[in-house]
Amino acid sequence: MAITSIKNLKEFSTNNDRFEGAHTLCPGCAHSMIVRELMNCTDDNLVISSNTGCLEVSTAVYPFTSWDTSWIHIGFENAATAVTGAEAMHKARKKKGTLKDNDAPVKFVAFGGDGSTYDIGFQWLSGAVERGHDFTYICLDNENYANTGGQRSSATPIGATTSTAQAGTHSYGKKEKKKDLVAIMAAHGAPYVAQLAPNKWKSMAKGFQKALETEGPCFINTVSPCTTEWRFDPKDTILLTDLATDTLMFPLYEIIDGHELNILYRPKNVLKVEDYLGAQGRYKHLFKPENRHVIDQIQKNINEYWEMLQRREEARI
Amino acid sequence: MAEKFDLNDREVWDGNYAASQALRQAQVDVVAAYPITPSTPIVENYGAYVANGYIDGEYVMVESEHAAMSGCVGASAAGGRVATATSSQGFALMVEVLYQASGMRLPIVLNVVNRALASPLNVRGDHADMYLGRDSGWIQIDAFNAQEAYDLALCAFKIGEDHSVRLPVMVHQDGFITSHTAQNVYPLTDEAAYNFIGDFQPVDDLLDFSRPVTYGAQTEEDWHFEHKAKQHKALMDSRPVIDEVFAEFEKLTGRKYNRVESYMMEDADVVIVGLGTTVETAVVAAEELREEGIKAGVVGIRVFRPFPFDQVREALKGAKSIAVMDRSSPGGAMGAFFNEVSAALYTTDTRPLVTNYIYGLGGRDFSIDEAKRIFKEQQANADAGHITTDIQQFSGLRGPHLGYFQTQRG
Ligand SMILES: Cc1ncc(C[n+]2csc(CCOP(=O)(O)OP(=O)(O)O)c2C)c(N)n1
Ligand code: SF4
Numbered sequence: 001m002a003i004t005s006i007k008n009l010k011e012f013s014t015n016n017d018r019f020e021g022a023h024t025l026c027p028g029c030a031h032s033m034i035v036r037e038l039m040n041c042t043d044d045n046l047v048i049s050s051n052t053g054c055l056e057v058s059t060a061v062y063p064f065t066s067w068d069t070s071w072i073h074i075g076f077e078n079a080a081t082a083v084t085g086a087e088a089m090h091k092a093r094k095k096k097g098t099l100k101d102n103d104a105p106v107k108f109v110a111f112g113g114d115g116s117t118y119d120i121g122f123q124w125l126s127g128a129v130e131r132g133h134d135f136t137y138i139c140l141d142n143e144n145y146a147n148t149g150g151q152r153s154s155a156t157p158i159g160a161t162t163s164t165a166q167a168g169t170h171s172y173g174k175k176e177k178k179k180d181l182v183a184i185m186a187a188h189g190a191p192y193v194a195q196l197a198p199n200k201w202k203s204m205a206k207g208f209q210k211a212l213e214t215e216g217p218c219f220i221n222t223v224s225p226c227t228t229e230w231r232f233d234p235k236d237t238i239l240l241t242d243l244a245t246d247t248l249m250f251p252l253y254e255i256i257d258g259h260e261l262n263i264l265y266r267p268k269n270v271l272k273v274e275d276y277l278g279a280q281g282r283y284k285h286l287f288k289p290e291n292r293h294v295i296d297q298i299q300k301n302i303n304e305y306w307e308m309l310q311r312r313e314e315a316r317i
Numbered sequence: 318m319a320e321k322f323d324l325n326d327r328e329v330w331d332g333n334y335a336a337s338q339a340l341r342q343a344q345v346d347v348v349a350a351y352p353i354t355p356s357t358p359i360v361e362n363y364g365a366y367v368a369n370g371y372i373d374g375e376y377v378m379v380e381s382e383h384a385a386m387s388g389c390v391g392a393s394a395a396g397g398r399v400a401t402a403t404s405s406q407g408f409a410l411m412v413e414v415l416y417q418a419s420g421m422r423l424p425i426v427l428n429v430v431n432r433a434l435a436s437p438l439n440v441r442g443d444h445a446d447m448y449l450g451r452d453s454g455w456i457q458i459d460a461f462n463a464q465e466a467y468d469l470a471l472c473a474f475k476i477g478e479d480h481s482v483r484l485p486v487m488v489h490q491d492g493f494i495t496s497h498t499a500q501n502v503y504p505l506t507d508e509a510a511y512n513f514i515g516d517f518q519p520v521d522d523l524l525d526f527s528r529p530v531t532y533g534a535q536t537e538e539d540w541h542f543e544h545k546a547k548q549h550k551a552l553m554d555s556r557p558v559i560d561e562v563f564a565e566f567e568k569l570t571g572r573k574y575n576r577v578e579s580y581m582m583e584d585a586d587v588v589i590v591g592l593g594t595t596v597e598t599a600v601v602a603a604e605e606l607r608e609e610g611i612k613a614g615v616v617g618i619r620v621f622r623p624f625p626f627d628q629v630r631e632a633l634k635g636a637k638s639i640a641v642m643d644r645s646s647p648g649g650a651m652g653a654f655f656n657e658v659s660a661a662l663y664t665t666d667t668r669p670l671v672t673n674y675i676y677g678l679g680g681r682d683f684s685i686d687e688a689k690r691i692f693k694e695q696q697a698n699a700d701a702g703h704i705t706t707d708i709q710q711f712s713g714l715r716g717p718h719l720g721y722f723q724t725q726r727g
Contacts, residue, residue: 093397123381
């Protein structure tokens with residue numbers, strides 16, 4: 001059942017403590033905020049799977065666990081399949097009547113980092129969505145392989161420096177565009193797909209609720225600022241997220257049934273992308289004169305993408 | 318309620334069909350599967366049984382074998398009966414998840430129809446995939462024919478799901494030779510088969526929300542070693558349970574299984590030790606040679622993991638010269654099976670002569686004549702009191718003889 005009281009942040013943030021504060025994520029890591037926002041938006045029983053990555057290694061270090069709900073980790077790529085296996089078992093056992101409480105609602109959720117979602121686990125995610133299981137996949141998109149020390153992923157944007165796409169005297173960092181996974185997942189025909197951000201916690205909670213309530217496979221990409229690899233002060237996580245959403249570097253929108261697009265947040269003042277880039281260490285080199293063209297390119301890409309989203313929203317097709 | 322399926326007391330089934338009937342009678346809750354020759358019909362048949370109401374279960378056709386085993390892990394952790402099937406490349410793709418399944422102590426049953434590993438690409442049977450699984454922490458049971466593929470698949474559920482075991486189990490059969498050859502099979506009634514296995518009793522069930530569980534936690538040097546030691550202990554401790562399940566099965570059917578099968582071993586001087594269909598071929602050769610006065614015997618390894626070290630030692634202690642048959646390319650060493658059997662023999666006082674034959678790769682036929690020739694070579698060793706050929710040689714290979722590691726020739 002969805003929690004209805006999401007007006008008051010204090011009330012919302014404490015209403016359902018199923019994710020313990022004791023974990024070893026970095027201070028300021030947005031992963032834990034996103035997990036809490038998911039856990040707090042529903043009273044239903046949750047079966048959660050996690051891909052290998054920061055969230056997983058920081059929340060279930062034997063003999064401890066941060067998860068006060070059913071939780072499973074198998075590998076880096078296959079959390080989507082593991083949770084859909086559990087979902088299939090739930091169906092089978094419901095039919096046979098072998099569950100303790102046959103009627104209690106259960107929701108199935110998989111978490112993956114951008115590396116495990118956009119890259120190595122892409123096939124497993126695609127397969128699970130194609131098969132139409134009733135589950136929600138949430139990607140914690142910090143745009144790098146944080147757990148292995150900040151390598152590039154196909155979610156890393158142009159111009160970022162990473163340990164495997166380094167900026168140097170002959171390079172401005174990552175050269176390739178970020179993969180548009182949200183569009184790809186919408187193209188799978190998933191009934192609900194969205195891009196959400198933890199600073200906009202009401203819309204994030206609503207998006208999660210929609211995904212949980214929608215029957216069938218749902219995909220959500222969440223912006224998850226990483227203090228360690230993006231290089232900013234841990235106290236500034238939400239500030240960074242505000243900059244991400246207000247520059248439209250991360251536009252927030254949903255796509256229903258693969259085509260109906262709704263923009264979920266329209267900044268009153270759209271900020272320039274420099275404000276966002278300048279607030280973090282991984283883009284520092286872009287402010288050298290010879291790299292000005294990269295900033296211009298990023299801004300151009302943002303404008304074009306925003307234009308496209310608005311047109312699609314208007315077109316209602 | 319599942320529809321009734323008509324069965325005769327005697328059926329003509331191939332090994333794949335036999336294995337799939339075991340899945341039906343066990344009323345497996347979830348099969349997550351991906352097809353590969355020669356094991357494909359096992360999961361196809363499960364799908365057909367679901368489609369026709371013979372099984373109340375969920376058939377999940379995933380996009381790869383890695384996903385098949387991943388789905389099985391999630392399903393098994395959610396507390397129900399789970400099985401799938403694979404071979405060769407599919408097995409290889411599953412390997413990562415095989416370790417994850419056994420580490421989480423999930424009693425999944427995997428029907429493995431043995432097949433060579435590429436390259437070169439080959440759809441026929443050898444045991445390369447079987448050896449690839451040998452350190453993955455699964456119980457591995459080997460069926461030598463279709464009847465056994467059926468019987469042992471039923472036993473596999475009962476063994477793996479036993480609460481003192483809680484381990485995944487593979488049941489192997491030889492690709493095409495067993496999987497695609499129709500034979501007489503005597504099935505149990507549905508009722509007898511299901512009662513033998515019993516209802517699935519969940520433990521640490523993801524769908525029991527009164528007791529939330531964490532599966533697949535992280536451990537480093539602080540605990541990993543202890544977990545692996547406990548897992549090994551669980552495998553070793555499964556031995557009496559396997560014996561009990563086999564004994565119970567014998568009471569029910571009259572068909573007796575042992576972790577090591579011995580044929581004519583009471584007084585055997587020369588022995589072939591093998592796996593799968595090779596055992597039956599060697600038995601026929603031994604019977605024929607007995608008529609010529611050669612005291613030939615055969616040892617077949619039924620339970621490959623946990624390796625029946627004690628029984629192998631016991632079964633072979635009176636032999637003079639032994640051929641250990643590896644149906645897998647050794648890749649720059651002695652055959653893996655040879656090494657294991659030799660290790661068991663090294664600790665006996667009598668310490669017989671042992672040689673290693675690499676044979677039957679990629680489905681190359683292993684004939685009765687070839688088995689006889691190997692027995693005769695062993696007889697020559699026994700007569701000479703030392704190894705007269707090479708310690709390792711390829712048997713049945715076209716072209717020049719390939720042999721390695723010579724001893725002194727007397
Ligand atoms: C098959 C496999 N390859 C590589 C790894 C090593 N590995 C573990 S986590 C990780 C990166 C995780 O990145 P991401 O999914 O983006 O999550 P994050 O840590 O950034 O939250 C890698 C490469 C692995 N565990 N398994
Ligand atoms: S490295 Fe980044 S993603 Fe990982 S725990 Fe730290 S802040 Fe979070």
